[in-house]
Amino acid sequence: MSYIKPTFRHPTLPKNKIGFAKADYEGKISTLCAGCGHDSISASIVQACYEMAVEPHKLAKLSGIGCSSKTPTYFLDNSHGFNSVHGRMPSVTTGAYMANRDLIYLGVSGDGDTASIGMGQFVHAIRRNLNMVYIVMNNGCYGLTKGQDSATADYGSISKAGSKNMFQAIDLAGMALELGATFVGRSFSGDKSQLVPMIKAAISHPGFAFLDVISPCVTFNNNNGSTKSYDFVREHIEATAAIDYVPPKAQISVAYAEGQSAEVKLHDGSSIHLSKLAPHWNPSDRNSAVNRLQAAKTKGEVLTGLLYIDPESQDLHELQNTVGTPLNQMGESELCPGNEALDSINSSFR
Amino acid sequence: MLSINAVNDFVVRFANVNGSGSASANNMFAKAIFRMGIPVSPKNIFPSNIQGLPTWYEVRINEKGYLGRRDGVDMMISVNPQSIVKDIAAVKTGGYFVYDNTRKLHNEIIRDDINFIGIPMMRMCMEHYKDPRKQQLFKNMVYVGALTALIDMDEAVLKNIIAEQFAKKPKLIPPNELAIKLGADYARANYECPTGLKLETRDAVGDHIMIEGNEATALGAIYAGATVMAWYPITPSTSVAKAFETNCKKLRVDPETGKKKYAFVQAEDELAAIGMVIGATWNGARAFTATSGPGISLMSEFIGLAYFAEIPAVLINVQRGGPSTGMPTRTQQPDIISTAYASHGDTKHVLLFPSTPAECFEMTATAFDLADRLQTPVFVMSDLDLGMNNHMSPPLKWDDSRVYDRGKVLTAEDLENMEEFGRYLDVDDDGVCYRTVPGTHPTKGSFFTRGTSRDEYARYTEDGQVYVRVVDRILKKWETAKSLVPKPQVQWSESETKFGILFFGTTNYSALEAMELLEEEGIQVNAMRVLAFPFTTEVEDFIDKHEYVFVIEQNRDAQFRSLLINELDAHPKKLIRVLNYDGMPITADNIKNQIVQKNPLAPQLASKPTAS
Numbered sequence A: 001m002s003y004i005k006p007t008f009r010h011p012t013l014p015k016n017k018i019g020f021a022k023a024d025y026e027g028k029i030s031t032l033c034a035g036c037g038h039d040s041i042s043a044s045i046v047q048a049c050y051e052m053a054v055e056p057h058k059l060a061k062l063s064g065i066g067c068s069s070k071t072p073t074y075f076l077d078n079s080h081g082f083n084s085v086h087g088r089m090p091s092v093t094t095g096a097y098m099a100n101r102d103l104i105y106l107g108v109s110g111d112g113d114t115a116s117i118g119m120g121q122f123v124h125a126i127r128r129n130l131n132m133v134y135i136v137m138n139n140g141c142y143g144l145t146k147g148q149d150s151a152t153a154d155y156g157s158i159s160k161a162g163s164k165n166m167f168q169a170i171d172l173a174g175m176a177l178e179l180g181a182t183f184v185g186r187s188f189s190g191d192k193s194q195l196v197p198m199i200k201a202a203i204s205h206p207g208f209a210f211l212d213v214i215s216p217c218v219t220f221n222n223n224n225g226s227t228k229s230y231d232f233v234r235e236h237i238e239a240t241a242a243i244d245y246v247p248p249k250a251q252i253s254v255a256y257a258e259g260q261s262a263e264v265k266l267h268d269g270s271s272i273h274l275s276k277l278a279p280h281w282n283p284s285d286r287n288s289a290v291n292r293l294q295a296a297k298t299k300g301e302v303l304t305g306l307l308y309i310d311p312e313s314q315d316l317h318e319l320q321n322t323v324g325t326p327l328n329q330m331g332e333s334e335l336c337p338g339n340e341a342l343d344s345i346n347s348s349f350r
Numbered sequence B: 001m002l003s004i005n006a007v008n009d010f011v012v013r014f015a016n017v018n019g020s021g022s023a024s025a026n027n028m029f030a031k032a033i034f035r036m037g038i039p040v041s042p043k044n045i046f047p048s049n050i051q052g053l054p055t056w057y058e059v060r061i062n063e064k065g066y067l068g069r070r071d072g073v074d075m076m077i078s079v080n081p082q083s084i085v086k087d088i089a090a091v092k093t094g095g096y097f098v099y100d101n102t103r104k105l106h107n108e109i110i111r112d113d114i115n116f117i118g119i120p121m122m123r124m125c126m127e128h129y130k131d132p133r134k135q136q137l138f139k140n141m142v143y144v145g146a147l148t149a150l151i152d153m154d155e156a157v158l159k160n161i162i163a164e165q166f167a168k169k170p171k172l173i174p175p176n177e178l179a180i181k182l183g184a185d186y187a188r189a190n191y192e193c194p195t196g197l198k199l200e201t202r203d204a205v206g207d208h209i210m211i212e213g214n215e216a217t218a219l220g221a222i223y224a225g226a227t228v229m230a231w232y233p234i235t236p237s238t239s240v241a242k243a244f245e246t247n248c249k250k251l252r253v254d255p256e257t258g259k260k261k262y263a264f265v266q267a268e269d270e271l272a273a274i275g276m277v278i279g280a281t282w283n284g285a286r287a288f289t290a291t292s293g294p295g296i297s298l299m300s301e302f303i304g305l306a307y308f309a310e311i312p313a314v315l316i317n318v319q320r321g322g323p324s325t326g327m328p329t330r331t332q333q334p335d336i337i338s339t340a341y342a343s344h345g346d347t348k349h350v351l352l353f354p355s356t357p358a359e360c361f362e363m364t365a366t367a368f369d370l371a372d373r374l375q376t377p378v379f380v381m382s383d384l385d386l387g388m389n390n391h392m393s394p395p396l397k398w399d400d401s402r403v404y405d406r407g408k409v410l411t412a413e414d415l416e417n418m419e420e421f422g423r424y425l426d427v428d429d430d431g432v433c434y435r436t437v438p439g440t441h442p443t444k445g446s447f448f449t450r451g452t453s454r455d456e457y458a459r460y461t462e463d464g465q466v467y468v469r470v471v472d473r474i475l476k477k478w479e480t481a482k483s484l485v486p487k488p489q490v491q492w493s494e495s496e497t498k499f500g501i502l503f504f505g506t507t508n509y510s511a512l513e514a515m516e517l518l519e520e521e522g523i524q525v526n527a528m529r530v531l532a533f534p535f536t537t538e539v540e541d542f543i544d545k546h547e548y549v550f551v552i553e554q555n556r557d558a559q560f561r562s563l564l565i566n567e568l569d570a571h572p573k574k575l576i577r578v579l580n581y582d583g584m585p586i587t588a589d590n591i592k593n594q595i596v597q598k599n600p601l602a603p604q605l606a607s608k609p610t611a612s
């Protein structure tokens, strides 16, 4: 069933600097369970894109299969979307990005979609530093197939049916760090004030920006003993720093205390401001991020916030030395070598 | 002993060890014959291994221009002791066995019905070259040199080829020429030269070129404007990727900035490769992948997505022996069914069957037009024989006025001027709908691509009636496809006959030769070469016209025949299997023999052809 929202917009609704109201960034009405964490993440995506004044048609949203992967229908209705096959969103996004380097690519996936069936593609998208935002809506289970444990379920976490997970969890953020991702963050669907600036920073980042967002499944994994429930996450959440995204040319309004804050400049002129820094952690030092994450794990904390950013990131097109013009905009005259060239090719085979 | 005597019509086979540097010497041999104006077709018979195992290079020389394989070896050049017993046995009675007599042959393997020609290849190399690696390498040139004398190959032509090959390393020219001279001088001093096998310069190759099918395929993709190639290495398709990259470096780099007008991505596996192709074409670029049977199996889920969500894609399937890893370095046509119906659910796909490098080029370019026009995956069905061997082929042709058919893609202006956009609305009643590419228009034309069922406006639906409407409309494209794919080629026999032969792809070479052999046996056949799937009405008519049609193909299960029965409701009794699946290209003799044997009208027809 697909619901259509009324398209009438009240004329006095506030608009962003390119003339779009927030409602212009919304999607169809969600068919997910009421209270599902994924819907809150969709709302944060809408908020971030509205505030950043992203041109909707300059963004492509892609996903795999799962409840999480359905969400692109529920945000950014004016953007092209692609609900691909289970675990394979990274390859589709890679191809799309090769074809047109000028769009923003927002990939949405689930923990099943990424950490199991799609692990291979996830890993290789990181290696290539594909210029995209990759959000995993991480609920520790397979929502759409009715609640089986996923590979991110923590050891010892108790399922709704009462069984205890006896396998080690894959920490996607930790893995992304190890694999050389140039932007890694973790957040919580229930913490919009943190998630919105993180999404904005991820969009601005010229390379693979990974966001592991804990997103409770209210239907299958929100019970006592689950480490991905709203209650558990709220009780154990810890942040690297408070984060603020400052768009290009904007005035910095907050003053940060010396030694307790850091600023990271991004390629497009925007910057990320971090305050209340965790000790022994520097956002552009990969080792300190790995250590900080490990320390949190040992203490049983759910560490959120920006974990690592490489401001010198070079994306796949730069690494491949592709022309500036998007490849999908070239025609015969640029691409076809013509008959004369073919004549000399033919004679080289005689 | 009766020795074989032949001019410009014989088979020379080289028995080598792989990784020993014989390939370049063997290629020079074939090229020299080609440059003498004599039609030639060389084939590599190689193991799935990098160094140390037996490998053969078989060259058929045929002035009439028959380029298929022929049974039997007239002259064997033996440089591999591992396979020597088998190699001696392979020579036809009266044939020639050229070997390295640095070491004596065991008496028990000597046959008295063939001519043994010993050339001390290793000994001469040890005497004339110091470096052990060079002693090995130049051994190959010594036997090529001996051949100039033994079969009268033009030495000047050969020297020219050497000069071209080493134009950038001129220091290597004299030692190569020395090796040629050593071989030729020894042969002349010790044997009657030429032997009964002789080359004579002709003017029978016209403007043809010698090129591997895979190279032509890659060039076809470049000419067709493919900008994204994603692939995963697999024999025998890898050289398509390699040729795409090498040629792009020459043809697709901006001379001023040095930047690339193409993207070349070695994917992590075939699933990712096809995913990238689909992502790129969805986003408006022309993209393709090249793979073989195992890759098609892995790509199947995505192929179904592209079929159902109606996204163009070009896939080159360079087929090899299956099932599973099968015979990865041998040729077959074993993926007909698995490709035609790749993926779960009701799917079927457009296939093109090239038989020459020129067709690899042309059909690959056509595949891009068809994929864009029909918004569906299109497969170019090559095979190892065509892809990885040099073939004498008409030159590659391109018409500079040719415009890419990008199909029904809406521009911002189109969107601005239209009342309503529905991605899956069949506006033109040909089953093909209008699509938009991301980034086209700020507020119009966006839609959601999905592999789930959806309505005409790309909205998710589980309504059975809507679903039926959509899949039936997709089937309508199949009818449209029939009007767009290349038509079959027919060759009618001189007199009326009840027999047809039907084939596709690389079988072409041998099938046409078999027609002549059958004629000698008093069996007339009409021939049809199918160039594409879906089958056009011509195929149906051809089957209707004949009492029996021999379907010639290179797989065990007669897959093409099944496809004909399934798609055309052809009567199974009418379609007689003619098969070869030992991994070697089918030969004309084999085809002829099977047809003679399986001829259902045997006694009457062998003598006099009847009217149909």
Ligand SMILES: Cc1ncc(C[n+]2csc(CCOP(=O)(O)OP(=O)(O)O)c2C)c(N)n1
Residues within 6 Å of the ligand: A065, A066, A067, A068, A069, A086, A109, A110, A111, A112, A113, A114, A137, A139, A141, A142, A143, A144, A145, A150
């Ligand atoms: C090839 C394939 N295998 C299995 C499935 C069934 N399937 C659909 S969604 C899903 C798991 C989704 O889990 P996750 O990615 O965590 O998403 P969630 O629903 O939890 O948001 C599975 C196994 C499928 N669609 N495709």
Ligand code: SF4
Residues within 6 Å of the ligand: A031, A032, A033, A035, A036, A037, A038, A067, A068, A139, A143, A144, A216, A217, A218, A219, A220
């Ligand atoms: S099953 Fe879980 S993940 Fe799926 S929509 Fe419901 S709450 Fe969300």
Ligand SMILES: [Mg+2]
Residues within 6 Å of the ligand: A066, A068, A110, A111, A112, A137, A138, A139, A140, A141, A142, A143, A150
């Ligand atoms: Mg999940």
